[in-house]
Amino acid sequence: MSAATPSQGTYAALHAASLADREGFWLKAAAAIDWDVAPTRAFDPEQGVYGRWFPEARLNVCRNAVDRHAEGGRADQAAIIYDSPVTGTKRTITYGALRDEVAVLAGILADLGVGKGDRVVVYMPMVPEALFGMLACARIGAIHSVVFGGFAANELAARIEDAAPKVILAASCGIEPARTVAYKPLLDAAITRSSHKPEACLILQRPQAEAQLVEGRDRDWAESVARARRDGREAEPVPVAATDPLYILYTSGTTGRPKGVVRDSGGTCVALAWSMANLYGVAPGEVYFCASDIGWVVGHSYIVYAPLLHGCTTVLYEGKPVGTPDAGAFWRVAAEHGVCTLFTAPTALRAIKKEDPRAERIGSYDLSRFRALFLAGERADPDSVAWAERALERPVIDHWWQTETGWAIAGNPIGIERLPVKYGSTAKPMPGYDLHVLDETGKPVPPGTMGTIALKLPLPPGCLPTLWGSDERFRQSYLSTFPGHYDTSDAGVVDEDGYVTVLGRTDDIINVAGHRLSTGGMEAVLASHPDVAECAVIGIRDSLKGEAPCGFVVLKAGVAKDAETIERELVARVREEIGPVAAFKLALTVGRLPKTRSGKILRGTMKRIADGEDFSMPPTIEDPAALEEIGESLKARGIGG
Numbered sequence: 221m222s223a224a225t226p227s228q229g230t231y232a233a234l235h236a237a238s239l240a241d242r243e244g245f246w247l248k249a250a251a252a253i254d255w256d257v258a259p260t261r262a263f264d265p266e267q268g269v270y271g272r273w274f275p276e277a278r279l280n281v282c283r284n285a286v287d288r289h290a291e292g293g294r295a296d297q298a299a300i301i302y303d304s305p306v307t308g309t310k311r312t313i314t315y316g317a318l319r320d321e322v323a324v325l326a327g328i329l330a331d332l333g334v335g336k337g338d339r340v341v342v343y344m345p346m347v348p349e350a351l352f353g354m355l356a357c358a359r360i361g362a363i364h365s366v367v368f369g370g371f372a373a374n375e376l377a378a379r380i381e382d383a384a385p386k387v388i389l390a391a392s393c394g395i396e397p398a399r400t401v402a403y404k405p406l407l408d409a410a411i412t413r414s415s416h417k418p419e420a421c422l423i424l425q426r427p428q429a430e431a432q433l434v435e436g437r438d439r440d441w442a443e444s445v446a447r448a449r450r451d452g453r454e455a456e457p458v459p460v461a462a463t464d465p466l467y468i469l470y471t472s473g474t475t476g477r478p479k480g481v482v483r484d485s486g487g488t489c490v491a492l493a494w495s496m497a498n499l500y501g502v503a504p505g506e507v508y509f510c511a512s513d514i515g516w517v518v519g520h521s522y523i524v525y526a527p528l529l530h531g532c533t534t535v536l537y538e539g540k541p542v543g544t545p546d547a548g549a550f551w552r553v554a555a556e557h558g559v560c561t562l563f564t565a566p567t568a569l570r571a572i573k574k575e576d577p578r579a580e581r582i583g584s585y586d587l588s589r590f591r592a593l594f595l596a597g598e599r600a601d602p603d604s605v606a607w608a609e610r611a612l613e614r615p616v617i618d619h620w621w622q623t624e625t626g627w628a629i630a631g632n633p634i635g636i637e638r639l640p641v642k643y644g645s646t647a648k649p650m651p652g653y654d655l656h657v658l659d660e661t662g663k664p665v666p667p668g669t670m671g672t673i674a675l676k677l678p679l680p681p682g683c684l685p686t687l688w689g690s691d692e693r694f695r696q697s698y699l700s701t702f703p704g705h706y707d708t709s710d711a712g713v714v715d716e717d718g719y720v721t722v723l724g725r726t727d728d729i730i731n732v733a734g735h736r737l738s739t740g741g742m743e744a745v746l747a748s749h750p751d752v753a754e755c756a757v758i759g760i761r762d763s764l765k766g767e768a769p770c771g772f773v774v775l776k777a778g779v780a781k782d783a784e785t786i787e788r789e790l791v792a793r794v795r796e797e798i799g800p801v802a803a804f805k806l807a808l809t810v811g812r813l814p815k816t817r818s819g820k821i822l823r824g825t826m827k828r829i830a831d832g833e834d835f836s837m838p839p840t841i842e843d844p845a846a847l848e849e850i851g852e853s854l855k856a857r858g859i860g861g
């Protein structure tokens with residue numbers, strides 16, 4: 221069995237080598253993967269939109285993540301530890317058992333007519349069957365598209381419409397600490413709204429809320445598995461091209477439908493296996509705990525694929541950082557399962573810090589095997605990083621990546637060399653990333669100067685090669701602003717030492733509790749209210765969630781309904797249309813929106829006012845009094861200076 225071992229050399233030497241000798245660097249990393257046809261070259265610049273990784277190679281991702289470990293001495297090692305405080309359940313699934321579960325489910329999918337290249341939507345909470353489903357797709361070369369459970373039917377419908385799945389895997393419900401979320405009515409509504417209809421849905425019935433099955437379309441998961449086992453039905457891994465898609469994961473677009481980020485098979489395996497040893501410093505056989513959700517890219521990469529590709533045990537945690545039952549939950553899990561590395565979002569850390577400011581709960585647990593805490597998903601505030609360092613007495617490492625990249629753009633590769641931590645910075649670019657900070661004309665800015673962070677093409681393995689069904693949208697969205705570069709749409713600086721600091725988005729995306737959300741999408745929902753004439757949504761600073769959305773609405777002339785009722789309706793409407801994950805709780809009725817003389821709404825200045833920051837009056841403002849009115853309406857709700 222091959223498994224990535226940490227690369228020799230310093231960070232600087234490796235990063236330089238990855239750019240100077242792309243072929244040599246990534247072909248060496250590719251040795252960690254079992255190929256059906258091994259790559260003879262790493263990159264073909266002539267294929268795809270900007271080139272493709274491992275163009276002639278073939279492999280099966282599921283075989284690499286499961287079978288080779290089951291057959292290579294890890295059959296009795298835990299592959300997945302499911303720990304669910306919300307249901308009071310714990311379950312350990314060995315690599316041997318995982319192989320069986322996945323092979324049977326893959327057989328069921330194949331019997332439902334799913335084959336190589338077909339799409340399967342997965343709308344499931346954090347249960348082992350969701351992972352079985354993802355891996356079963358990979359086993360037969362089907363493309364999964366997981367949709368986060370906190371999205372409403374409309375968002376699910378948009379994803380079904382775009383991915384056109386043959387089959388949908390779903391659970392009857394998800395379990396939030398305060399309520400059971402019935403998934404099935406959302407699924408049924410989404411299928412009704414979508415013009416594309418799946419041929420079948422496989423429904424995992426959970427006892428907390430069993431679902432009504434639709435005859436002729438829905439099948440019971442447990443019954444299907446029992447039947448397949450009885451019939452000895454299993455599917456073997458199907459080799460696919462390294463360039464074939466492994467999955468599609470949708471992320472908020474600035475306008476209109478969500479963008480289907482495509483992840484390929486070969487590059488993903490190589491990059492993720494490399495990252496486990498070199499970035500996270502984790503060895504095969506160790507226990508890795510990524511406290512995110514399989515609906516996000518972090519969950520795809522570091523709950524499912526990377527730990528399993530690397531022969532680790534992955535912890536699948538169905539709970540929250542606080543309240544299930546307390547702020548010691550993560551430390552309890554880490555101690556109980558012998559976790560070496562925890563990866564979570566800064567918002568989770570802030571929630572723990574708020575409830576247990578003196579970090580007293582940590583002392584109740586044996587964290588002797590715990591080595592490092594990694595943070596990503598949003599900017600990590602220095603206070604929380606310093607708090608965690610003091611409390612854990614371990615490295616706390618912020619790193620930066622995007623749904624599009626699938627793994628870290630910048631980080632502190634403790635498997636190679638531990639770089640000094642600079643609070644607020646995500647350290648240095650990872651191998652393969654040729655990172656530049658550019659001004660609006662595309663010229664590099666001097667160190668320490670803010671600009672847009674752009675990545676010179678090609679992107680390294682594991683990053684998106686395109687958007688599902690639209691090379692043109694991919695080019696327009698990411699490659700057109702700075703020719704020859706991928707535009708991250710994140711603003712930031714690189715300092716004299718090469719440290720990267722990400723400061724915020726350059727588009728209308730906001731980050732709420734580590735969730736990337738489009739303010740444009742929320743504005744569309746507000747504007748659809750019959751009483752709303754115009755609106756603007758901004759992200760305002762939130763001590764817990766990083767940012768929280770705030771909507772300003774101007775009502776149509778002659779509306780008789782009181783503003784408070786309309787504001788309540790608007791909050792409900794966003795929850796209904798986008799989902800609870802939008803965390804849209806604040807709508808403010810104002811007399812007018814501040815605009816430039818050319819009619820552009822001054823969202824940036826409104827945000828500075830809401831965040832209590834100094835601002836200068838934009839010289840092109842139509843009427844300065846409109847900004848004062850925004851300040852007053854915020855102040856009336858206790859927001860801003």
Ligand SMILES: CCC(=O)SCCNC(=O)CCNC(=O)[C@H](O)C(C)(C)COP(=O)(O)OP(=O)(O)OC[C@H]1O[C@@H](n2cnc3c(N)ncnc32)[C@H](O)[C@@H]1OP(=O)(O)O
Nearest residue numbers: 369370396512516517518565568597621622733734800801
């Ligand atoms: C690096 C590339 C990336 O950025 S990938 C994305 C990385 N981001 C993450 O991993 C997300 C990190 N955040 C979290 O895990 C959560 O926000 C944590 C910190 C645990 C807090 O969770 P919670 O208390 O539920 O707050 P929230 O803001 O997430 O939730 C808002 C409302 O949505 C609901 N919700 C949440 N998850 C689900 C779900 N799976 N199914 C159904 N509903 C869900 C929550 O219950 C909450 O609802 P409510 O408004 O309180 O009623």
